[in-house]
Amino acid sequence: MVSRRLQSTLLPMAEAQSADKILQDAFQAFCASVQQSASPGGLRISPPLSEYEQRNFAAAVQEGLVEIDESGNARGPLMNSDQGSQVSRALFSYQPPPLRLCRETVSLLSAAAGLILESGWPANQIEIKPSPENADLTNNVDILIKSTDGQLLAAGVVKRRSHELEKLARDLRQCGNRGRHSFDNCGFPQNHSTYEFCATHRPPYVWAVTPDSEICFRMEYGDNAAFDFQEFNSLPPRSLLELI
Numbered sequence: 001m002v003s004r005r006l007q008s009t010l011l012p013m014a015e016a017q018s019a020d021k022i023l024q025d026a027f028q029a030f031c032a033s034v035q036q037s038a039s040p041g042g043l044r045i046s047p048p049l050s051e052y053e054q055r056n057f058a059a060a061v062q063e064g065l066v067e068i069d070e071s072g073n074a075r076g077p078l079m080n081s082d083q084g085s086q087v088s089r090a091l092f093s094y095q096p097p098p099l100r101l102c103r104e105t106v107s108l109l110s111a112a113a114g115l116i117l118e119s120g121w122p123a124n125q126i127e128i129k130p131s132p133e134n135a136d137l138t139n140n141v142d143i144l145i146k147s148t149d150g151q152l153l154a155a156g157v158v159k160r161r162s163h164e165l166e167k168l169a170r171d172l173r174q175c176g177n178r179g180r181h182s183f184d185n186c187g188f189p190q191n192h193s194t195y196e197f198c199a200t201h202r203p204p205y206v207w208a209v210t211p212d213s214e215i216c217f218r219m220e221y222g223d224n225a226a227f228d229f230q231e232f233n234s235l236p237p238r239s240l241l242e243l244i
């Protein structure tokens with residue numbers, strides 16, 4: 001597999017508030033709002049924030065792309081949907097216990113902020129999808145990257161660990177090579193919903209990220225909801241994607 005480490009080109013922010021501190025403070029406010037006491041050690045962040053997340057999450061908050069309300073929900077310009085409504089994503093959860101960080105939300109916000117702050121995408125061409133309705137389900141995709149006239153250029157998927165990128169590539173290839181089939185009749189339930197999204201919406205690229213790595217697929221669609229793809233180690237630059 002050809003994934004690579006996500007590398008930040010943002011300069012260190014010596015005097016700025018760190019991403020860890022932002023999350024710890026937001027967690028204290030969240031605990032107060034749900035009338036529960038935080039554990040003495042504070043918020044546990046596992047896996048630890050990568051350098052890419054540290055820079056981009058903190059920058060997103062400081063630039064006002066993301067606002068965290070006292071209920072621990074992330075909102076703000078980064079979360080606008082194409083219907084103009086505001087999407088929010090929970091940063092913390094307490095049901096079922098224990099109180100915890102929704103770790104993927106930090107990766108998602110960092111990846112979306114990185115597209116804007118490091119790769120030069122206008123914020124109105126980046127859309128974060130709402131959370132999955134059922135907490136047991138993974139989203140089909142988490143981020144949409146669109147052209148200036150609203151065409152889908154790439155679909156982004158957030159995973160927790162690098163080995164899940166390998167599994168996504170294997171599963172998508174199996175589902176894609178098979179063509180049209182249902183969730184009930186699929187041996188790859190963890191990623192079948194991403195297959196369904198691709199078969200229906202046909203994004204030219206699929207981009208998948210973890211806290212510190214990324215992989216990209218250039219899609220080739222066939223008949224009967226079948227597809228194949230080439231693997232690349234990163235999302236192409238905006239100048240190339242917008243030529244599609």
Ligand SMILES: [Zn+2]
Nearest residue numbers: 175186192195
């Ligand atoms: Zn499938």
